[in-house]
Amino acid sequence: MWDYPFMVNAFRAGAIVAVLAGVTGWFMVLRRQTFAGHSLSIVAFPGAAGATLIGVGAAYGYFGFCVGAAVVLALATRGRAGHRAQESALTGTVQAFALACGLLFVSLYKGFLDGTTALLFGTFLGITEGQVMVLGAVALTVLATLAVIGRPLLFATIDPDVATARGVPVRALSVVFLVLLGAAVAEAAQITGALLVFALLVVPAATAQRLTARPVPSLLLSVLIGWVVTWAGLAAAYYSSYPIGFYVTSFAFAGYLLAHLVRWVRP
């Protein structure tokens, strides 16, 4: 397995993506923004399809669309906090429209059908050194920003009212966080595919938060689970004919069930 440079690159990229998704996903789960996270991850699909259609690098499409959708979601829900019904209708509409655009791009770009499955469900073949470098640079930027805003973001997430009263810019933080989430998703989608990024965002974080309520250990646990699951998925996909997405989601889900079992046995 290690004789092939593309597999080494896949493991490197997988580690970067897992760490990034573990951290941003942990905040996403804590903020109960799973629907927004899922919609952002879906947007990766039209991004990549659109970029292929007009002939620019797929990475531009991923980042352009995901960060763009994050800005739309963040701005459109502004000032209507507490209005959950409207917010969820908006998120759903953005997601469906993004997917419809993806379908349009795919059908305009004839002979693209095999690629569609890879865009949706991911591929770990053919990752280059250059891609790994770009992934690493973006991940560092996102993680550094999160490190700076992490404390106030945690405060604003756990008790928005008190945080506002103490002068924490709750609104601005939530906009910045959604944009970071968009960037993280755009990055992860290049490996796992648009439909399965969501698994890396939500499942390790949900498992970690199930196991411990203390922020730092559960954040680290979330990263660790994501990392192990991704590498195990890569290895399993290498030795079998089934897609990596299936293994990553199944391993992650097994871990989640195990965490439930642990909590159930030792309350």
Added chain:
Amino acid sequence: MTFMQHAFLAGTGIAAACGIVGYFLVLRAQVFTGDALSHVAFTGALAALAFGFGLRAGLFAATIAVALGIGLLGRRGRPDDVVIGTVFAWTLGLGAFFLTLYTTSRSAGNGTASISVLFGSIFGLSTEQATTAAWLGAGIVAAMLLIARPLLFATLDEAVAAARGVPVRLLGVVFLGLAGATAAEAAQAVGSLLLLGLIAAPAGTALLLTDRPYRGLAISTGLAVAELWAGLLLSDAAPSVPPSFAIVAIATAGYLLAVVMSRVHRRWSLSVVK
């Protein structure tokens, strides 16, 4: 052009069901559940294809089972988004597995099956499929109208409804079962990935236009049907535009228009008050 008639027949029933179910999903802030069900529809359909039994059976079995599961597991029929997300992330992974199983085990099978499951094929329905879809749509609408009043009560004020003896939990589960059936049926027309557009956009529009529940229900249902018709006509006029895209794009445009209108209206009424 009989395929167009089939599309209109099936589409009307499906859109009406989506409009009415979608309104309640939005009102109950359960759009994410609808999202989850749409992805479960994908896995169900591919499982049916992979193991070689009927597509419709697979769709209905998967979505209704998951819908009832979500309803029963959650406290008061409304489980946590994180739990739903975790379960359906895995369901999608299973979908990818069945997709590979299907494409590798049936090499003679067509490679576009997964695309049509994901994005629908409303112009490819047979007479029998279209009639079934129309009847199912009518059935779902009828059932929804039957439970509309108590469900509305349970949605708007759960505690008072429960105190007045309304079976809140049962209603929530029955409603999710109907939502599952709607998702299964709609997946065949607009595709499992796009049915969220027919669920969220008309209902969101209706909610922006009126606060009165029954009027909103009527607007949401009417809009869903009208937007589907408009999408079919647009796609017929411009053949390079896939029908699923046309339908969702028009529904999105309608929603956008309502957002702009409600902002302008609010600003205008504020300036009058001043």
